[in-house]
Amino acid sequence: MTATGRLATLIAALGVSIITFNHFNKPEVVDISHIKPVVVLPEAIPDAETVLVQLDQSEFECMRANMYYEARNQRSDDAYIAVGYTVLNRVASKRYPDSICGVISQARRDSKGNPIRHKCQFSWYCDGKPDVPNLNNVLERRAWERATELAAAVMRNEVDNPIGNATMYHATYVNPHWKHAYHKVATIETHIFYSQTKA
Numbered sequence: 119m120t121a122t123g124r125l126a127t128l129i130a131a132l133g134v135s136i137i138t139f140n141h142f143n144k145p146e147v148v149d150i151s152h153i154k155p156v157v158v159l160p161e162a163i164p165d166a167e168t169v170l171v172q173l174d175q176s177e178f179e180c181m182r183a184n185m186y187y188e189a190r191n192q193r194s195d196d197a198y199i200a201v202g203y204t205v206l207n208r209v210a211s212k213r214y215p216d217s218i219c220g221v222i223s224q225a226r227r228d229s230k231g232n233p234i235r236h237k238c239q240f241s242w243y244c245d246g247k248p249d250v251p252n253l254n255n256v257l258e259r260r261a262w263e264r265a266t267e268l269a270a271a272v273m274r275n276e277v278d279n280p281i282g283n284a285t286m287y288h289a290t291y292v293n294p295h296w297k298h299a300y301h302k303v304a305t306i307e308t309h310i311f312y313s314q315t316k317a
Contacts, residue, residue, distance in 0.1 A: 173273055180219040181205060181273060186251060186265035187242035189309075190258070195268060196280045197307045202272035203279045204287055204311065211285055213314075218273075280304060284311035 225233035300312035
């Protein structure tokens with residue numbers, strides 16, 4: 119058989135196969151006229167403000183600065199986060215101011231209302247040094263960026279609280295007189311955290 123003959127035979131066989139397939143595989147007609155359509159009402163789309171936790175800018179700036187200055191020499195995220203939750207625990211306590219900035223700026227003040235040097239709740243706030251991060255320094259810039267990210271996460275409650283209800287802490291290399299009046303909660307790197315009541 120010539121090549122032309124073989125091609126003609128192949129085409130004929132293919133045609134028969136298609137006809138046979140169509141004969142035995144006719145589409146089934148299904149009557150769906152009795153089925154009632156289901157009406158699904160879409161859920162209301164929430165406003166952006168109900169989805170995103172809005173951060174007060176001034177409160178965020180206070181939190182970021184405090185976490186930066188108090189924990190920039192620490193290695194772990196938990197060290198930063200613990201400082202942040204100490205502030206929030208104080209805000210929730212009746213013994214302290216009811217705002218983040220109020221807690222961080224709490225201090226003994228002179229007759230003019232200025233904080234007395236080294237008499238602040240957080241030492242960096244009135245240590246006499248400029249409170250401007252040196253962002254030209256690679257390590258300082260990384261610490262600032264870290265504080266920025268973690269301050270927002272703490273304020274949004276997006277990270278676990280590693281210190282429970284602690285409202286006090288001090289560095290491991292100091293021995294404050296008040297520590298015996300509190301309950302030790304945790305040690306995170308060079309900070310020891312305490313609560314007024316047992317967790």
